Amino acid sequence: MMASTKAIRFLESLQIPEGPKAGDPIKLAPFQKKFVKGALKAGISIAVLSIGRGNAKTALSAGIALGALLGEWDNQPRREILIAARTRDQGRIAFNFVEGFARSLPEEIQEQMTFRKSPRLEIEFDGDGGGHLLRVIAADGKTALGTAPTLVLMDERGHWQADKGDALEHALLSGIGKRGGRALIISTSASDDSHPFSKWIDEPQEGVYVQEHRPAPGLPADDLESLKEANPGAQYGIGSNLDWLQAQARRAIKRGGSALTTFRLYNRNERVSAETRDLLLTVDEWQACEVSELPARKGQVVIGIDLGGSASMTAAAFYWPETGRLEALGTFPSMPSLLDRGQNDGVGSRYVDMSERGELSTLGEQTVPVAPWLTQVMKHVEGETVSAIIMDRYKQAELGEAISRAGIRAPLIWRGQGFRSGGEDCERFRRATFDGKVKTSPSLLLRSAFSDAVTLRDPANNMKLTKARSKGRIDAASATVLAVAEGARIMGRPVSKGGRVAWA
Structure with a gap:
């Protein structure tokens, strides 16, 4: 059985940990299944996902991280899974999803998992030979040196600090080569084409799977079809619904300035400058x-x-x-x-x-x-x-x-x-x-x-x-x-x- 088939089966055996549908079984949307299949395809070592805020990209990746920790499709000994984020608090979001998903696992598996929140966020799994570890690190390249992860999750890569973020990315990617690991790089769009996250998307490379949900530039902020393109989960009950998104877009249009720029960046997944307060002109004004x-x-x-x-x-x-x-x-x-x-x-x-x-x-x-x-x-x-x-x-x-x-x-x-x-x-x-x-x-x-x-x-x-x-x-x-x-x-x-x- 292919790794992606095992992963989809595992993810849909979990329960939603929070929100209005908490306790319901997970049902992956088509765009989520597409990403899992692409990310775990043979010959792929890096998978990139760019999508609007609120489309469960962190939750999906956290579920994959949990499956990797348990060895659902990779039975290497002493597996190491790293969740990298701009700050420890940002990494806690993905960690909390992993912890929440773990509550829906069979009790005998839960008993073999140890959760630590001090001095660092870690989950240790003693089953399948023991010694398997998932931990959260912040965007400081030195914390990743010497690691040999089997899976890396880089959360909101498009918004890491430039120097430290690049150093951490290089350290992590050099580490996955030691054990044939994989990296999941997920984020809303970076603010411009020159950002390393944008380059992952724009410059195709062998062994890299890219899935981007970004509408064409220059469209009205409340354009329905482009909102659907940036937020494919809205049609499947994931995140914000389309009526709310359109209402927020019209409110942002009326307010203009930074409100409109940030809506385009985060909710429409457009590449617009995050510099809002001091821009001479915003993208819409120009x-x-x-x-x-x-x-x-x-x-x-x-x-x-x-x-x-x-x-x-x-x-x-x-x-x-x-x-x-x-x-x-x-x-x-x-x-x-x-x-x-x-x-x-x-x-x-x-x-x-x-x-x-x-x-x-x-x-x-x-x-x-x-x-x-x-x-x-x-x-x-x-x-x-x-x-x-x-x-x-x-x-x-x-x-x-x-x-x-x-x-x-x-x-x-x-x-x-x-x-x-x-x-x-x-x-x-x-x-x-x-x-x-x-x-x-x-x-x-x-x-x-x-x-x-x-x-x-x-x-x-x-x-x-x-x-x-x-x-x-x-x-x-x-x-x-x-x-x-x-x-x-x-x-x-x-x-x-x-x-x-x-x-x-």
């Missing part, structure tokens, strides 16, 4: 600026410039305040290649995708030559009337020299990026987006930049733009803020009606 058909290039154009170095991107934003049209272009040096640079920055092939969409280009070798790049920028709006080129005064000397060499004749405006000027620019930009005065076509360049763009606030609540992670590239967002803020100032100035008043 997507409201994206239109299928851009307004015309009408009136004067404002060009925002953000000059990068050898590692940073150099970007330009073009904003027509009269119609609200926004365009943006990014440029990297050609060395290293866009693919290698994306791997270094933790975004995979995202830069290559931007290049294929015509949003990102390369120029120069180790650095972007400023004068030739500015010539390309001006060619992009050839024939248009340039109202102003607005730039960060931090690189005023370098940009000024390049503008002279390129022979550009246009009004130049220098802005600071601190709390004073930067705060005004950020606020004017946010106001323009909320008022529907910024319209752009769907742009991977801008989506990526704004997902990493956060603000710092001083004690007087003034804000300045910065990036959420060290390798985030927010240059296109910085250029956009400069251009749109200056466009807002232009539109806010009174129009001169001509004529003079002579005072006698």
Whole structure:
């Protein structure tokens, strides 16, 4: 009999330990059976499950962990099962499920199990030769060194702390190789594509089974079909029902901001930034600026410039305040290649995708030559009337020299990026987006930049733009803020009606 068949039979012999259906026998839903079959298939050592909160992923994995401890399909001597979580309290949730499921086992088996909650959470099973152990560890890689687990459960992997979480994952995966063990990596979606949990899903590997329940991006938060996709358990009485989810979605839409972002992240299982309080714009606020058909290039154009170095991107934003049209272009040096640079920055092939969409280009070798790049920028709006080129005064000397060499004749405006000027620019930009005065076509360049763009606030609540992670590239967002803020100032100035008043 296959391991997955034995596991399904064992799981459905248990009883639900808590909730309204406590005491009822477990009946696995189709998506749960699919995961068990995939995870325990021959040749699979790592199984990844991404699904919305409340779909019993921890309970399902805890049931598998209990079966592995008892040797239902793996009769290795001295089996070792590890439950890894961000914190001990998070690991206790899975531990409590294992403990609750154990109460529905035959008494003779329960008598051979010893539960310890101090100094660490452990379950020891003395049957089948004895020496079998299940224990909970927190996200500190050193606690897993020297272990040889036959099964590992990594709970909510998408939300572990970056450095400690990666260290623990590496230690655990190196350990399962000693005894042909398996790892179950379960979580709601991580906040971005660069997270290790996202990479497990996006980069297929031999011996890895992946099951993801994530709807397409950009859909309304209360869209019923996509809610079903992210919450397949709702149709089988597992977790929240669909009426409740839709009601919560509509409430989140009305509240907006962090309420909507966290609903998308946890309940819709979307990859949106968990940075909610200090994001310059949330994903929904930015997507409201994206239109299928851009307004015309009408009136004067404002060009925002953000000059990068050898590692940073150099970007330009073009904003027509009269119609609200926004365009943006990014440029990297050609060395290293866009693919290698994306791997270094933790975004995979995202830069290559931007290049294929015509949003990102390369120029120069180790650095972007400023004068030739500015010539390309001006060619992009050839024939248009340039109202102003607005730039960060931090690189005023370098940009000024390049503008002279390129022979550009246009009004130049220098802005600071601190709390004073930067705060005004950020606020004017946010106001323009909320008022529907910024319209752009769907742009991977801008989506990526704004997902990493956060603000710092001083004690007087003034804000300045910065990036959420060290390798985030927010240059296109910085250029956009400069251009749109200056466009807002232009539109806010009174129009001169001509004529003079002579005072006698």
